[in-house]
Amino acid sequence: MHLRLRASPDREEETIITYDPFAATLTLNRSRSSLDRRCHAFSHACPLKLKSGEPLSLRVLVDHSVIELFAADGTSLSSRIY
Numbered sequence: 001m002h003l004r005l006r007a008s009p010d011r012e013e014e015t016i017i018t019y020d021p022f023a024a025t026l027t028l029n030r031s032r033s034s035l036d037r038r039c040h041a042f043s044h045a046c047p048l049k050l051k052s053g054e055p056l057s058l059r060v061l062v063d064h065s066v067i068e069l070f071a072a073d074g075t076s077l078s079s080r081i082y
Contacts (some may be wrong), residue, residue, distance in 0.1 A: 005062060006033070006081060015067060015081050019056050024049040026058075026077060028069060033081040048075050 007014035016029040026048040048071055050056060057072035068078040 001056060003058075003060070005060070005067060017058075017060065017069065019048065019058075021050065026069065026071060026075060028067065028077050028079050030079060030081055036082065044077050044079055046075055046077055048073070 001019045003017040004011070005015045005017065013032060013035055015033045016027075018027045018029065019025075020027070024047055025045050027043050027045040029043045031043065059070040061068040061070075065080050065082060066078065067081060068076065070076050
């Protein structure tokens with residue numbers, strides 16, 4: 001599952017949220033969040049294992065340059081994007 005946030009029309013800039021059920025990880029990828037290469041663009045990842053057949057429940061909050069992710073099991077990620 002991929003979710004693109006704050007994407008420019010040409011998608012040259014975007015922040016991508018990915019859930020990988022096989023690796024059981026939730027990732028917030030900032031590698032293309034800014035064209036300014038001076039910005040520290042890296043990914044945040046955390047374990048998120050769903051039970052068999054359990055749907056991904058994710059709350060995503062975007063407030064200007066801050067993205068916060070909250071999964072139903074209490075897992076959370078937050079990051080600032082530029």
